Amino acid sequence: MRAPDNPVAAKGDVLLAVDNVSLGFGGVKALSDVSFDIRKGEIRAIIGPNGAGKTSMLNCINGFYYPTEGRITFKGVKRPKMRPYEAARGGIARTFQNVALFKSMSTLDNIMAGRSLKMKANFFWQLFRHGPAMTEEVEHRRLVEEIIDFLEIQHIRRIPVGRLPYGLQKRVELGRALAMEPDLLLLDEPMAGMNLEEKEDMSRFILEVNQQFGTTIALIEHDMGVVMDLSDRVVVLEYGRKIADGTPDMVKRDQRVIDAYLGVAH
Amino acid sequence: MDILYKIFVEPFVFMGEAPDLLLQTLWEGLVSGVLYALIALGFVLIFKASGVFNFAQGIMVVFSALILVGLHEKGVPALLALILAVGAMLLLAVTVERVVLRPLVNQPDIILFMATFGLTYFLIGLGELIFGGNPKEMITGALLLPHGTTEVEMFGGLVRFQHLDIAAAVIASIMIGVLAVFFSKTRIGRALRAVADSHKAALSVGISLNQIWVIVWFASGIVALVAGIMWGARSGVSFSLQIIALKALPVLILGGFTSIPGAIVGGLIVGVGEKLGEFYWGPLVGGGVETWLAYVIALLFLLYRPQGLFGEKIIERI
Numbered sequence: 001m002r003a004p005d006n007p008v009a010a011k012g013d014v015l016l017a018v019d020n021v022s023l024g025f026g027g028v029k030a031l032s033d034v035s036f037d038i039r040k041g042e043i044r045a046i047i048g049p050n051g052a053g054k055t056s057m058l059n060c061i062n063g064f065y066y067p068t069e070g071r072i073t074f075k076g077v078k079r080p081k082m083r084p085y086e087a088a089r090g091g092i093a094r095t096f097q098n099v100a101l102f103k104s105m106s107t108l109d110n111i112m113a114g115r116s117l118k119m120k121a122n123f124f125w126q127l128f129r130h131g132p133a134m135t136e137e138v139e140h141r142r143l144v145e146e147i148i149d150f151l152e153i154q155h156i157r158r159i160p161v162g163r164l165p166y167g168l169q170k171r172v173e174l175g176r177a178l179a180m181e182p183d184l185l186l187l188d189e190p191m192a193g194m195n196l197e198e199k200e201d202m203s204r205f206i207l208e209v210n211q212q213f214g215t216t217i218a219l220i221e222h223d224m225g226v227v228m229d230l231s232d233r234v235v236v237l238e239y240g241r242k243i244a245d246g247t248p249d250m251v252k253r254d255q256r257v258i259d260a261y262l263g264v265a266h
Numbered sequence: 267m268d269i270l271y272k273i274f275v276e277p278f279v280f281m282g283e284a285p286d287l288l289l290q291t292l293w294e295g296l297v298s299g300v301l302y303a304l305i306a307l308g309f310v311l312i313f314k315a316s317g318v319f320n321f322a323q324g325i326m327v328v329f330s331a332l333i334l335v336g337l338h339e340k341g342v343p344a345l346l347a348l349i350l351a352v353g354a355m356l357l358l359a360v361t362v363e364r365v366v367l368r369p370l371v372n373q374p375d376i377i378l379f380m381a382t383f384g385l386t387y388f389l390i391g392l393g394e395l396i397f398g399g400n401p402k403e404m405i406t407g408a409l410l411l412p413h414g415t416t417e418v419e420m421f422g423g424l425v426r427f428q429h430l431d432i433a434a435a436v437i438a439s440i441m442i443g444v445l446a447v448f449f450s451k452t453r454i455g456r457a458l459r460a461v462a463d464s465h466k467a468a469l470s471v472g473i474s475l476n477q478i479w480v481i482v483w484f485a486s487g488i489v490a491l492v493a494g495i496m497w498g499a500r501s502g503v504s505f506s507l508q509i510i511a512l513k514a515l516p517v518l519i520l521g522g523f524t525s526i527p528g529a530i531v532g533g534l535i536v537g538v539g540e541k542l543g544e545f546y547w548g549p550l551v552g553g554g555v556e557t558w559l560a561y562v563i564a565l566l567f568l569l570y571r572p573q574g575l576f577g578e579k580i581i582e583r584i
Contacts, residue, residue: 062470088472100467102460113460117472119453137453180471 012040015184015216016061021070023056023240030056031240033070038184043210044218045227045248048237049260054220055097057237058186061218062094063087075183089117093182095173097189097220103162107172110161111147114179115140147175151205167198174205185209187219191226199226206230228252236260277546286423291545292538297431299537300438304493305510306517306529307442308486311449314462314524315482316367317375321382324511325389326487330355331494331503335405336397344408355487363479371475390505401504404495406430411499434496441492445485446526454481462524516564522574531575536560 016038023031031053038044046054059065061072063084071078074090082090093114102110119136148154151171156164161172170190177185190206191199203226209215221227227234228248236244236251238260244251251257281288305327312320333354337347366381406413412429419425449455460468461478469475494503497510517536521528544556567574 064466064469083474084469085472085474088470094470096466096470100464100470102463102467104463105456105459109456109459113456113468113473114471116453116457116460176467176471 012042014038015040015075016218017073018057018061019071019073021057021060021067021072023053023060023065024068029240031060031067031237034237034240034242035070036235036242036245038216038218040216041210041214042216042232043206043230044216045231045234046218046220046237047222047224047227047234047251051239052237053240054237055188056240058094058188058218058220061087061184062092062186088180091180091183092186093177093180093184094186095170095177095188095190097192099166099169099173101161101169101173101176104160106158107148107153107161107164107175108144108157110172111144111175111179112140114176115144117180144179147178150178150208151175152201167194170194170202171205174202178209182215185215185217187217187221189220189222191221191223199223203230272550273547280546284423285421286425287545289421290425291541293425293427294431295538295541296534297435297537298541299534300435300442301493301496301533302510302513302517302537303442303530303533304438304489304496306514306521306533307445307526308489308493309514309518310521310524310526310529311445311458311482311486311489315458315478316378316461318367318378318382319375319523320486321379322385322389323486323490323514324508325386325393325505326355326358326490327494327497327511328503328505328507329358329389329393329494330487330491331404331498331507332393332397332402334491334495335402335498335503338405338408339402344405347405348409351491352488355491356484359480359483359487362483363476367479368476393505399505401502401506402498404498404503406499409495411495430499434499437492438496441489442530445489446530449526454478458482513560516560518574519564519567520575522576525574525576528574528576536563539563 014037017035018037019035021031021034022029034053034057046057048054056065060067061074063082063086066081071080072082074082074087074092077090079086102113105113119140148157151174153168153171153175156168156172161169164172174187174190177187187206191202194202206217206219207230210217219231221230231248233246234244234248234251235242236254236257238256243256243260244254246254305323308323308326309320312318312323330351334347334351337350338344342350362385366385367378370378370381412433414429416427416429417424418427449458457468457473457478458481460471460473461475465475468478494507497507501507513536514533517529517532519532520535521530521532540556540559543559544553548555
């Protein structure tokens with residue numbers, strides 16, 4: 001187990017702080033009064049039963065939803081209404097529960113799309129594909145090839161991703177997020193629907209990204225074994241409320257968490 | 267039997283007997299085909315990026331040409347008027363994104379389609395208000411477009427090439443080529459295709475939908491302006507010109523709504539097809555084939571190949 005038992009002794013400074021965030025859709029409250037933080041360099045898991053508000057939480061963090069109450073502070077800056085592309089610009093990358101890829105584009109183009117923000121050549125050069133635009137394309141291509149090597153997907157570089165099996169699509173999606181060189185990487189069920197071998201590969205990639213590049217990762221996952229092995233700290237949601245927060249060992253022993261997962265006799 | 271002979275044999279015999287006439291017809295078909303392709307491209311760009319069928323594309327052709335001609339009438343030099351017309355298209359793109367697309371984002375397609383109807387009638391009104399409803403001459407001379415005709419002797423006859431037609435074909439081809447390369451090979455092109463595939467994923471990698479919408483509407487505006495100049499030079503600039511944009515519909519059905527090569531090939535098929543139909547088969551039904559043939563071809567395509575020439579076969583899993 002990588003995590004220390006004392007939750008306060010987690011790594012680094014606070015990278016992202018969620019303070020008293022609530023989110024409502026009409027009469028439905030998806031999140032109520034949730035607070036937690038994500039520290040630099042850690043792997044933070046968000047768990048909870050179905051419908052607990054985990055994906056809603058991620059959507060608030062990267063700007064797909066605006067919290068109805070509360071605030072989210074990222075790198076010390078508080079933004080009341082952060083649009084998704086602003087979040088991306090600020091260094092937040094993510095993957096999706098049901099894989100959102102550019103299906104008609106090749107693996108290579110999908111991952112290149114992750115470089116969109118880093119490419120600066122202006123409209124004019126792009127129009128003629130010369131000068132700065134060409135040098136830039138080549139430079140970014142190199143980094144993308146490195147990511148492809150890292151994720152061991154060389155053999156599918158040219159294939160339109162819509163034709164790939166699900167497990168590989170998830171890997172391409174991770175590659176696209178990595179191409180953004182994010183400070184914070186949000187993974188929404190990175191291992192859903194995978195077999196054991198694929199899960200092991202994915203776990204390895206996540207750990208390596210965290211350790212080699214020092215990328216902070218927040219992930220939602222249902223496989224408890226994976227969560228306990230990977231994460232430094234875990235926050236548990238149930239019906240949109242936070243019911244526990246701490247190291248995997250602490251959370252595992254928490255009576256409310258056990259009740260939430262197994263149900264309580266009333 | 268006589269009618270079958272007239273349909274299936276006689277026209278081809280005639281083609282073989284007078285290849286100069288065939289060549290003339292093909293050339294004319296090619297020119298209008300390239301212009302159809304250009305107009306269809308305007309639709310495809312917007313449809314790909316935002317899933318909106320832009321009914322206002324036709325009026326954009328008229329409106330941009332009107333601005334150009336109207337400004338020149340008021341004493342603005344041609345080159346400056348051209349630049350101002352381009353500027354007006356940029357302004358239109360920004361306004362449409364702000365006022366129409368942004369508030370209506372995530373609404374059903376039909377609502378956005380209706381909004382482009384609204385835009386159409388708004389632009390008609392605005393155009394009439396500023397420049398009046400009378401047809402105008404395109405300022406071909408001031409824009410340095412060539413005029414005159416070259417007659418080339420071949421196959422024992424004279425084939426006439428209008429210089430304006432040559433210019434139209436060349437300019438439209440260059441335009442189509444540049445757009446095709448731009449949208450398939452560059453970062454912005456990649457972003458456009460990304461947006462076409464998944465809005466959610468595009469947003470998550472930091473592509474701004476608003477920016478992409480402005481870019482495609484602006485590109486469509488430029489395409490409309492070029493089409494307006496070329497078509498206006500042949501038949502004058504008037505509001506009835508927007509009808510030709512409807513010719514882009516069969517082109518889109520042939521080529522597929524999201525395919526740039528499809529728009530090009532579809533445009534050529536429709537252009538050449540209707541000229542050949544008019545010249546060789548028109549007399550059988552008393553002429554007028556040109557106005558409806560494209561739609562009949564489109565109908566046949568809808569029955570037998572609804573995904574178009576370049577679309578992927580539609581197989582749905584249930």
